[in-house]
Amino acid sequence: MDPNREIELKLSIAPGDAPRVLDHPILRAAAIGEAELQHLHTVYYDSRDLALAEQGISLRLRRAGGRQWQTVKLGDERAAGLFARAELEIELPGEQRPDLMAIPDEAVRERVVEALAGRALEPIFETEMERTCQ
Numbered sequence: 001m002d003p004n005r006e007i008e009l010k011l012s013i014a015p016g017d018a019p020r021v022l023d024h025p026i027l028r029a030a031a032i033g034e035a036e037l038q039h040l041h042t043v044y045y046d047s048r049d050l051a052l053a054e055q056g057i058s059l060r061l062r063r064a065g066g067r068q069w070q071t072v073k074l075g076d077e078r079a080a081g082l083f084a085r086a087e088l089e090i091e092l093p094g095e096q097r098p099d100l101m102a103i104p105d106e107a108v109r110e111r112v113v114e115a116l117a118g119r120a121l122e123p124i125f126e127t128e129m130e131r132t133c134q
Contacts, residue, residue: 022132038131040064045098047119055115059098068092072103072112097121 013021021027022035042062046052052059058073071089090102098121103109 036133038064038133040127040129040131042127042129043123044125044127045121046124047116048122049119050124051115051117051119052112055111057112057115059112059121061092061096061098063095068095070098070102072108074108074111 040062041064042060044058044060046059056074058071060071062069062071068091069089070092071087073087075086086108088103088105088108090104092099092102100109100112103112
């Protein structure tokens with residue numbers, strides 16, 4: 001499996017059903033440890049005219065537990081809630097703005113730079129969420 005490929009299954013359930021779903025025997029059997037709650041703060045960046053989104057690219061900075069990661073995702077295969085896409089992630093020290101030169105794959109870095117074509121990056125939207133990992 002490609003370590004730079006994300007495969008994600010997104011499910012939608014009513015908030016009141018979460019405990020019942022998490023207690024399902026299949027999920028309990030797949031758990032690798034105790035449930036851990038994470039607070040995630042994420043800022044997505046793009047040019048004002050959404051040049052990255054137009055090319056199927058997303059760029060975000062995410063903070064959790066005193067650490068920060070920059071993530072670039074590109075390509076998007078979707079079917080019935082299943083998402084598969086290339087994902088490159090690198091930890092950035094402290095709290096800073098995106099660093100395009102830190103993108104570890106040269107071809108991806110060039111694709112991002114070309115898509116922006118000199119346009120400035122700006123924060124487009126932010127999310128705050130709690131994630132339970134097990």
